[in-house]
Amino acid sequence: MNDAQEDETPATDPSAKASDQRNGTGQVPGDPPVPKRSSQNPMAIDAGHDPVNTLDEAAAAAELNRLAQAIARADTAYHGHDAPEISDAAYDALKRRNAEIENRFPALKRTDSPSDRVGAAPAEGFGKIRHARRMLSLANAFTPDEVSEFDARIRRYLGLPADQVIRYTAEPKIDGLSLSLRYEGGRLVHAATRGDGETGEDVTANARTLADIPQTLADVPEVLEIRGEVYMRHGDFQRLNARAAEAGNRTFANPRNAAAGSLRQLDPRITRSRPLSFFAYGWGALSSPLAETQMQALERLRALGFTINPLTRLCDGPQALIAHYRQIEATRADLGYDIDGVVYKVDDLTLQERLGFRSTTPRWALAHKFPAETAWTVLEGIDIQVGRTGALSPVARLRPVNVGGVLVSNATLHNEDYIAGTDSRGAPIRDGRDIRIGDRVQVYRAGDVIPKIADIDLSARPNAAAPYDFPQVCPECHSPAVREPGDSVRRCTGGLVCPAQQVERLKHFVSRAAFDIEGLGAKQIEMFFADEQLAIRQPADIFTLAERDGAGLARLKNRPGWGETSADNLFRAIKARRTIALHRFLFALGIRHVGENAAQLLARHFGTWAAVHACLTGPADAALAELTNINGIGPVMAQSLIDAFANPAERAAIDALVAHLDITDAERPQAEGSAVSGLTVVFTGTLTRMTRAEAKARAEAMGARVAGSVSAKTDLLVAGEGAGSKAAKAEALGVKVIDEDAWLALIGA
Numbered sequence: 001m002n003d004a005q006e007d008e009t010p011a012t013d014p015s016a017k018a019s020d021q022r023n024g025t026g027q028v029p030g031d032p033p034v035p036k037r038s039s040q041n042p043m044a045i046d047a048g049h050d051p052v053n054t055l056d057e058a059a060a061a062a063e064l065n066r067l068a069q070a071i072a073r074a075d076t077a078y079h080g081h082d083a084p085e086i087s088d089a090a091y092d093a094l095k096r097r098n099a100e101i102e103n104r105f106p107a108l109k110r111t112d113s114p115s116d117r118v119g120a121a122p123a124e125g126f127g128k129i130r131h132a133r134r135m136l137s138l139a140n141a142f143t144p145d146e147v148s149e150f151d152a153r154i155r156r157y158l159g160l161p162a163d164q165v166i167r168y169t170a171e172p173k174i175d176g177l178s179l180s181l182r183y184e185g186g187r188l189v190h191a192a193t194r195g196d197g198e199t200g201e202d203v204t205a206n207a208r209t210l211a212d213i214p215q216t217l218a219d220v221p222e223v224l225e226i227r228g229e230v231y232m233r234h235g236d237f238q239r240l241n242a243r244a245a246e247a248g249n250r251t252f253a254n255p256r257n258a259a260a261g262s263l264r265q266l267d268p269r270i271t272r273s274r275p276l277s278f279f280a281y282g283w284g285a286l287s288s289p290l291a292e293t294q295m296q297a298l299e300r301l302r303a304l305g306f307t308i309n310p311l312t313r314l315c316d317g318p319q320a321l322i323a324h325y326r327q328i329e330a331t332r333a334d335l336g337y338d339i340d341g342v343v344y345k346v347d348d349l350t351l352q353e354r355l356g357f358r359s360t361t362p363r364w365a366l367a368h369k370f371p372a373e374t375a376w377t378v379l380e381g382i383d384i385q386v387g388r389t390g391a392l393s394p395v396a397r398l399r400p401v402n403v404g405g406v407l408v409s410n411a412t413l414h415n416e417d418y419i420a421g422t423d424s425r426g427a428p429i430r431d432g433r434d435i436r437i438g439d440r441v442q443v444y445r446a447g448d449v450i451p452k453i454a455d456i457d458l459s460a461r462p463n464a465a466a467p468y469d470f471p472q473v474c475p476e477c478h479s480p481a482v483r484e485p486g487d488s489v490r491r492c493t494g495g496l497v498c499p500a501q502q503v504e505r506l507k508h509f510v511s512r513a514a515f516d517i518e519g520l521g522a523k524q525i526e527m528f529f530a531d532e533q534l535a536i537r538q539p540a541d542i543f544t545l546a547e548r549d550g551a552g553l554a555r556l557k558n559r560p561g562w563g564e565t566s567a568d569n570l571f572r573a574i575k576a577r578r579t580i581a582l583h584r585f586l587f588a589l590g591i592r593h594v595g596e597n598a599a600q601l602l603a604r605h606f607g608t609w610a611a612v613h614a615c616l617t618g619p620a621d622a623a624l625a626e627l628t629n630i631n632g633i634g635p636v637m638a639q640s641l642i643d644a645f646a647n648p649a650e651r652a653a654i655d656a657l658v659a660h661l662d663i664t665d666a667e668r669p670q671a672e673g674s675a676v677s678g679l680t681v682v683f684t685g686t687l688t689r690m691t692r693a694e695a696k697a698r699a700e701a702m703g704a705r706v707a708g709s710v711s712a713k714t715d716l717l718v719a720g721e722g723a724g725s726k727a728a729k730a731e732a733l734g735v736k737v738i739d740e741d742a743w744l745a746l747i748g749a
């Protein structure tokens with residue numbers, strides 16, 4: 001099966017990072033407050049003298065208006081221009097007076113009330129920046145064998161002879177958050193977090209406060225994007241936490257959270273007060289090449305004033321990589337900052353270019369992670385969560401235990417076989433020992449992955465512990481829960497009548513890689529799901545919320561936890577998402593097996609929603625043939641898509657949703673203007689100048705579709721040496737046939 005292995009994750013991801021929890025202000029909850037204002041300038045604005053209880057409505061409204069203007073002006077001077085106009089005391093007096101009047105006349109509270117704002121930043125939080133080149137992640141390896149396989153994969157892909165050794169760079173993988181810095185004409189013009197890889201948050205003002213980040217660079221390409229990791233050193237982290245604890249503020253759980261919370265501040269003054277560091281490790285868009293090798297490029301960045309990790313080395317072949325990994329691992333505890341592995345990159349940039357990318361990771365790099373951390377604790381219970389596709393996921397409730405610096409109280413138990421001690425084929429795992437409530441269990445976690453149970457201690461099993469009885473009905477809707485033959489997962493058969501599936505699908509719909517609606521996260525979805533008047537039961541309901549019975553706003557602003565501003569902001573955020581990119585839309589539908597990668601592949605293949613719709617609502621056999629012809633989409637995913645569109649309730653929900661949306665066509669980067677864009681190409685025979693895999697990947701990167709067999713839809717057959725029946729079939733169908741040299745000339749290689 002070549003389907004991307006993508007399905008749901010348990011509803012509560014126990015590994016969710018604290019830094020990912022948005023609270024709408026961009027600040028980590030409980031962060032130290034905004035620093036005090038300067039007290040240089042005398043009070044310039046009158047905070048009002050009449051006792052509040054003598055004001056009538058008209059006077060109060062007029063004064064609130066005056067206060068809003070004065071406070072906005074003071075905020076702009078302070079935050080925007082770094083030049084305060086009034087003293088701290090005067091500013092506080094204005095805010096206090098404003099709050100007193102609002103308390104007495106709640107109905108007069110303005111939609112732009114200064115009480116609802118922190119600083120002068122826009123209420124929506126950070127601006128967005130689209131990365132000129134996507135910020136990708138890295139494929140992971142945990143064992144030396146996987147490192148050798150990485151090297152072997154690269155040689156196979158490039159078709160290198162057995163005696164040719166590949167040279168790599170190896171450097172620590174810093175446990176922080178990635179940042180992209182864009183320099184134009186040698187000046188730093190913006191800085192963005194990774195975000196979803198395509199669009200990040202604009203943290204330019206904050207990045208400028210880091211001593212490790214140069215503001216100007218001499219003698220560099222006109223456009224130069226530097227990528228690297230923002231992190232916090234152990235000593236700095238401890239001092240920061242000690243200060244926060246002394247001031248009675250919340251402390252950070254670990255240096256990574258502290259770094260993320262400090263960079264993602266709406267007020268750059270807070271970032272400036274935080275001890276952040278930056279290692280540069282790569283680049284994004286460039287108007288001209290930096291060097292010929294990765295190492296030379298890093299040396300060049302060092303000469304420009306960036307800090308390059310001092311443990312970066314050149315290694316010839318996988319054995320040298322593993323040796324350097326061992327050295328770094330041995331010094332890990334003394335480095336003074338957190339690392340979670342070693343990153344390997346092919347040194348020769350021409351080879352990097354030829355290797356290119358899979359959908360979210362480069363083929364030329366690998367993260368060799370340190371082994372997982374483990375700890376023993378007691379399994380206190382097993383909860384069953386119902387996911388968006390109905391999967392019943394058992395979750396271990398653990399007596400909280402510290403695993404490598406993180407307090408863990410949940411772990412995944414995968415499925416019923418895993419609890420019973422067998423794999424999907426019925427073969428024993430853990431020597432066949434099952435997992436029972438009350439057992440002493442060994443928990444492990446590696447990096448960001450969800451904690452798991454590695455082992456159990458039979459000698460500590462309580463006498464009363466009984467084998468776990470996996471539920472046969474859905475714990476949420478009581479529909480039968482069944483296991484299809486060959487499926488390791490038991491699923492609720494309730495479909496959209498199951499409230500758990502409905503809620504999980506909605507949470508998925510608004511999630512970061514899907515509609516990503518600011519102010520509408522998992523918590524809010526649960527609130528709206530349970531609300532009678534403002535019910536959100538299916539995605540289309542989100543887009544009718546504002547106009548619901550002509551009173552959406554009036555109702556929402558009176559709900560606990562909401563006010564006029566937050567309600568307004570939510571409706572604005574929803575409206576903004578009426579225009580949505582095709583791949584996000586497809587991913588958001590939450591169709592089983594269709595993850596982010598698959599959604600991208602579908603969007604690139606079809607280009608428009610109309611084309612997707614036409615395929616999936618047309619004859620099923622034609623749809624199956626077209627879908628499985630897309631590289632990366634297999635029969636299981638194809639069938640899942642077809643089934644979803646054949647189900648009347650699903651179709652109705654999709655149609656109702658689409659009526660509110662403007663789905664934008666997929667971009668086909670590089671496709672425009674390429675000689676092969678839009679063509680369906682088939683390769684056959686032996687290619688001598690590159691492997692089949694490389695030829696295929698390059699063709700796709702240039703906008704062609706690569707199919708496995710010749711049909712009337714084929715535009716071009718590239719026949720290598722010894723081409724046989726496919727060439728004959730192409731001739732018979734009148735398909736153009738060219739040889740390898742002609743193909744290379746066509747793509748300009």
Ligand code: IVH
Binds near residue numbers: 171282
């Ligand atoms: S190279 C194309 N090098 O790891 C991918 N990444 O798991 C370029 N990271 O998002 C990444 N140290 O935030 C690279 N020396 C290093 C790194 C590193 C930390 C992070 C980075 C990336 C994540 C991928």
